[in-house]
Amino acid sequence: MAVFTVVIVVFLGLIGFSTALLRWNELRYRKKGLPPGTMGWPIFGETTDFLKQGPNFMKNQTARYGSFFKSHILGCPTVVSMDPELNRFILMNESKGLVPGYPQSMLDILGKCNIAAVHGSTHKYMRGALLSLISPTILRSHILPKIDEFMRSHLSNWQDHVIDIQEKTKEMAFFSSLKQIAGIESSSIAQEFMHEFFKLVLGTLSLPIDLPGTNYRRAFQARQNIVNIVARLMEERRASTVTEEDMLGCLLKEEENKYKLTDEEIIDLIITLVYSGYETVSTTSMMAVKYLHDHPHVLQELRKEHLAIRENKKPDEPITWEDYKSMRFTRAVIFETSRLATIVNGVLRKTTQEMEINGGFDINSFMLFTERERERERERERSPKIYSFCCLYAIWTFWVVSNGIIANEEICIEFSGFVIPKGWRIYVYTREVNYDPYLYPDPLSFNPWRWMEKNLESQPHFLIFGGGTRLCPGKELGIMEISTFLHYFVTKYRWEEEEGNKLVKFPRVQATNGLRVRVSSC
């Protein structure tokens, strides 16, 4: 009996303690004007729920609080924005104090001159320097021929082998960038660079624990080794009388180049170029192969487009700019792949000052926002399952309010303008937009034709490549790489998936044991 009493007392004590802790944490962040939402546990916030439940965490919070809510995830108080109009507003207003909010650990590993670490005029300058390396003229005259040559060699002799597409597309994204940057693809320097680069990538995705043996520490060492490799390449180039026609060559042409960068800036720009295009290009290519395998009628249409390009060419003739521009269906396949797989869940911003988030709205955005909320409200009313959830939620709300945990104004989902404190993160979560049936009818089907009918690419809600002043500068380069990869893959080969492939879609899209396919000649 005594043991039983002790267990009950400990149990009740734990409940009381947990409730007090949660309540204290909510009170800590209680401030008039903040969006509704919960902050979870001190320090950890709601990170575990977010990582465990993934997109469902976001859906549940939206059902409760609307598409603009507060939380505490990945170590920071964060406001999650899932509304397309608000998302655009946030991305368009960097100058009002909504700057990139990537974790400090990532910025440290990528370098202090990395494009995501700089703002204002420095960002404009670094972005200008980067854009000058991948302008449409350079893409056409220098980069497309390099990509074409690279893809031919990378995709040779895959027939009659089991190929891990995930591994091959990662190598492809990495070596293709290195060839464009410094003309190296299979030398020992390229291998050494790759070895260090893979460690650097792991570090940017790990917890910032600077202890021996951690991915974070290894990434710092890898960064230092990469800095040494690039510095060595620059020294060799300066000592040589030959000017190479690649990105490094352009950056070192001091007299002709409008953008004069220091060695440190050049090195960080090169790391930015390799890093930004690595996972995005490789994962989109891998997922395109997956969806094409699962949708033979799409593959047939894609193959038709590429065989028509090859029809008037000799077997080893490269694709031209005009060929690339004619790949309309391929472009649609790439967009549909990025949408359905959601390669990028969203982007992070942080506030440099306390700010009111409805201040800059035009009335149309505001009306769209409230109309969407009303529609969601109507949907909640229609769905009995959600209705019963709402009843439970109302009971919970009554309990919470009567205990004073959350102030009344936080629970009402009425939009009245929110105040975001200085230093808070804003997670511009674009994933849900990809599955919005109003924007993409039958959103879970893989239907590239939807991109051909209307010009969806120029719609304001199209944020697959970000938006505003940070719109992806590598968009055309990335599409060109994936298109060239698909060109040679579908015209040379057929493929069947092996058993045992497993894909996870959150927090990153990846094939946990690789995406193994058996390849045969066409």
Ligand code: HEM
């Ligand atoms: C399918 C391929 C790609 C996708 C889906 C993609 C997506 C994105 C997105 C969503 C952003 C916005 C980040 C933000 O707002 O914080 C971005 C920015 C960026 N991307 Fe890409 N990207 C792709 C390929 C590339 C490639 C090949 C490069 C190489 C040049 C590149 C370089 C960059 C850079 C440097 C930024 C930062 C721009 C800035 O801060 O001004 N991306 N990308």
